[in-house]
Amino acid sequence: MEDVRLRPATLADDDFLYDLHRRTLGDVIEATWGPWNDDVQRQFHQAWFTPETIEIVLVDGQPAGMIQAGPADATTFYVSRIEIAPEVQDRGVGTALFRVLVERAKEAGSSAVELHVLELNRARELYERLGFAVVAVEHPKIRMRLTL
Template identity: 45%
Template sequence: MRIWTRQATKADFDFLYALHVAAMRPSIEATWGWHEPWQRAYFARKWDPAPRRIIRVDGVDAGVLVLRWEPDALYLSLIELLPAFQGRGVGTAVLQSLIARAAARGLPVTLHVLKANAAARRFYARHGFAVVADEHVRYKMQRMP
């Protein structure tokens, strides 16, 4: 399996919105409810392809990744995979690569996860992340180098 990323473009909007719905709707719905017109409008308002990297698996668009290097951590702002690519080692490969890049700089990896997304919390915990803050509807998690 070959995994790499490419820069997102404006042409990726529909793919990325469909990905967001497929990957996040259950957790968002459990947290705030889901109103499709509002969700699509909110996504469009926040849409900016610049920070997004499309995760590709064997030549197929499979997910999205957004990172932010901060002075004291690598912040994993977003990682979403289409359900067909979940449970196949794609997320693990991407996350392990990020952990290694941050560790090479002596930095932890930090992220936020919705409390309703128990599968994601378990995934991050398996990779050494611990909850460091309870922030109402989400947890802040961190993995030290």
């Protein structure tokens, strides 16, 4: 398995993160809402791009993904976003990241980890394999929970 590490995001990661989002979720976004609209997606990106809440996933020292996660309340650790570049998917990177997130959740005193996944996103298979269960269908998303 590759060396997987995290580093804080910076403003310089803006273009990388936009490109990553398009490469990882572009097909799912198009299948859910229709053709990719660069103007709309740029607006969406600028609205959520807060480097101080994002970590860049490094695989063998190279940027290959991102996570945005933290305590949502006293009992729940929420994964807002996780994106892994297609070229490193299916190589254990996501599983390694979730190990880190579960440890962080436990350290924060959380009793569960939650996330939302688009219904058409194949990442749902990973989450189910890791023990997440569907707790609500909020079309076009599914809310999933891992009880710790």
